[in-house]
Amino acid sequence: MRLESRGASRSGRPPGGVTMPIFESRKARAKEVKIAEWKQSSANVLATLKIPHDAIAKLERELEGTLAVPGDAAYKADEKNWNPAFPEKPALIAFCQVALDVRHCLEFANTWSLQFVCRSGGHSTAGFCLATGALVVDVSQINDVHIDAGARRATVGAGTSFGKLNHVLDLYGLHVPGGGCPEVCVGGYMQGGGYGFTSRMFGINCDNVLQVDVMLADGTIVTANAAQNQDLFWAVRGGTGNNFGVLLTVTYQLYPLGDIWAFGVSWPIDNAPEGLHYLQQHYMKSNWSRLLGYQGVLGVDKGAQKLLARGMVRGDAQAGRAEIAGMLGDGGGTLELEGIGSYLHWNIALLDNIPDIPGPPKGEVLKENKFSTYIGRVLEVSEWRRVVDYFNTASNPACTVGMEIYGGAINTYPAMGNAFVHRDVYMDFFVDTFWYTQAQEGPARAWLKGFRELMETYWNGHSYQNYPRRDDPNYRWQFWAEAFNSLLFVKQKYDPTNFFTFPQAVSPIPPDAPRGVQRATAPSMFSDPVIVYR
Ligand SMILES: Cc1cc2nc3c(=O)[nH]c(=O)nc-3n(C[C@H](O)[C@H](O)[C@H](O)COP(=O)(O)OP(=O)(O)OC[C@H]3O[C@@H](n4cnc5c(N)ncnc54)[C@H](O)[C@@H]3O)c2cc1C
Structure with a gap:
């Protein structure tokens, strides 16, 4: 027996007169209405895609999740990148809810020769989670979190946000290092490494991964861990997303973490060079303690330019003050903020509203550009002064320097233990420039370029x-150094047709690469061509 679906037309039938089996769900009915609407309202758009309506309808019916096509409200709401500096127009966006959805999307992209772009949290700072003309496969609803408190393990979907994960972990008093933004997801963050306040204590996020499940381009799922598919296990931890397959789940090692002591130390901008030199000598690679994690900022706080050190100590206030006594004594800093509480709270509160970014003019949205450089030696005070002087020429008050302080557990992890190779450094020094209007964009970009130089x-x-x-042809060397050939081996083994690709994919250096592009000389650590399937 079939019933007419509750469509929108006067005849009581949805456009196209679709009928539905009696046991079909409301979800299926809504899909049929949408499919019928696509035939009419999005006809031109679908024709441009050169994909027949029937094929798109079939995919929509197969998915437990849903599709959005250009013209849909869901598409309009979603095509926007976190950073609108990189506008892209995907052909289709698929919101997957289960692994089978991802498999259907892989088949579809293969059949219709569409570029396939994974997306978890959509926070790629270069906008790599969207691409014009691509099928964007959003896995943010594949976000189950399962905690095994006894074994201190968490198995999470790749679409799990750190906001969600930290809330779940807080209940158990357990922890894995995560970043500052609650909307960033495991999928992108972990595959690029993953730094946070507690990384000096417990390592980079990817150092704490015990196992991953990855769906390859042919729809098969492989499990990688220290005993099986070790090469893939090595590569997904730092080798960046959209390279080997679709990351489905990640299993983490967890650590007990109770309340922490949070602090903020500041220096007037004029004293920042001495402060930075002192911190490098005493609070980074040397004299490190696994109790202390902190980040540095050059930015505007409460109307004044400052050097800030914001961080947390595992312990009470007494232990905390003892940890940072040098910063306040010989280091010349002033304690301006302290408190006891959960990581969940302080991880956000410590950097909230720094920098003071002014609100947008009407109709404008904030856009961002940035660069990152690793500092591998102690800079002299005079060198830091040049850096701080340049910072002071910022074209608008939202420009910021962030310093992710290394040392501790990050640097003691074996250099080639995974594809995150930045182990012998003092800090990741990154610069953000923001703008709202076109008039602000030129000066903001010029300032960033000068800073980079x-x-x-x-x-x-x-x-x-x-x-x-995006404009970095030397990215292979900058990201992976001598580990690159190992990464390339893994890429070519698990994705032999180069199905997963984007502008900075793991790929051979092209013959016409510009001068100055550096080549790794170390051969691949891996040579076994066999993939183990579960
Ligand atoms: C506001 C903000 C704050 C940040 N804070 C920090 C921080 O504190 N520490 C830090 O280390 N980093 C930080 N980052 C950087 C962040 O870690 C990266 O941008 C990360 O890639 C974002 O993860 P995502 O899930 O949002 O990735 P997406 O933007 O969804 O994807 C990033 C890349 O990974 C690919 N990808 C995504 N999901 C999958 C998947 N399931 N399988 C295969 N490939 C996939 C995408 O195709 C893309 O190439 C921050 C970024 C922003 C914008």
Whole structure:
């Protein structure tokens, strides 16, 4: 027996007169209405895609999740990148809810020769989670979190946001290092490394991964861990997303973490060079403690430019003050903020509203550009002064320098233990510039370019792959150095048809690469061509 669906037309039938089986769900009915609407309202758009309506309808019916096509409200709401500086127009966006949805999307992209772009949290700073003409496969609803408190393990969907994960973990008093933004998801963050306040204590996020499940381009799922598919296990931890397959789940090692002591230390901008030199000597690679994690900022706080150190100590106020006594004594900093509480609270509160970004003019949205450089030596005070002086020329008050402080557990992890290779450094020094209007864009970009040129004097030649820039042909060397050939082996083994690709994919250096593009000379650590399937 079939019933007419509750359509929108006067005849009581949806456009196209679709009938529905009696046991079909409301979800299926809504899909049929949408499919019928596509035939009419989006006809031109679908024709441009050169994909027949029937094929798109079939995919929509197959998915437990849903599709959005250009013209849909869901598409309009979603095509926007987190950073609107990179506008893209995907052909279709698929919101997957289960792994089978991803498999259907892989088949569809293969059949219709569409570029396939995974997206978890959509926070790629270079906009790599969207591409014009692509099928964007959004896995943000594949976000189950399962905690095994006894074993101190969490198995999470790749679309799990750190806001959700931290809320779940807080209940158990357990922890894995995560970033500052609650909307960033495991899928992109972990595959690029993943730095946070507690990384000096417990390592980079990807150092704490025990196992991953990845769907390859042919729809098969492989499990990778220290005993099986070790090469893939090595590569997904730092090798960046959209390279090997679709990351479905990640299993983390967790750590007990009770209340922490949070602090903020500041220096007037004029004293920032001395402060930075002191911090480098005493609070980064040397004299490190696994109790302390912190980040540095050059930015505007409460109307004044400052150097800020914001961080947390595992312990009470007494232990905390003891940890940072040097910063306040010989280091010359002033304690301006302290408190006891959960990581969940302080991870957000510590950097909230820094910098003071002014609100948008009517109709404008904030756009951002940035670069990252690793600092591999202690800079002299005079060198830091040049850096701070340049910072002071910022074209608008929203421009910021962020310093992700390394040392501790990050640097003691084996250099080639995974594809995140930045282990012998003091900090990731990154610069953000923001703008609202077109008039502000030119000066903001010019300032960033000048800053980058200055930092090329001081950096170690590498940069953090979670803060990519589109215009960097030397990204292979900057992100992976001598690990690149190992990564390329893994890429070609697990994705032999180069199905997963984007502008900074793991790929051979092209013959026409510009001069200055550096080549890794170390051969691949891996050579076994066999993939183990479960
Ligand atoms: C506001 C903000 C704050 C940030 N804070 C921090 C921080 O504190 N520490 C830090 O280390 N980084 C930080 N980052 C950088 C962040 O880690 C990266 O941008 C990260 O890639 C974002 O993860 P995502 O899930 O949002 O990725 P997306 O933008 O969805 O994707 C990033 C890349 O990974 C691919 N990808 C995504 N999901 C999958 C998947 N399931 N399978 C295969 N490939 C996939 C995408 O195709 C894309 O190439 C921040 C970024 C922003 C915008």
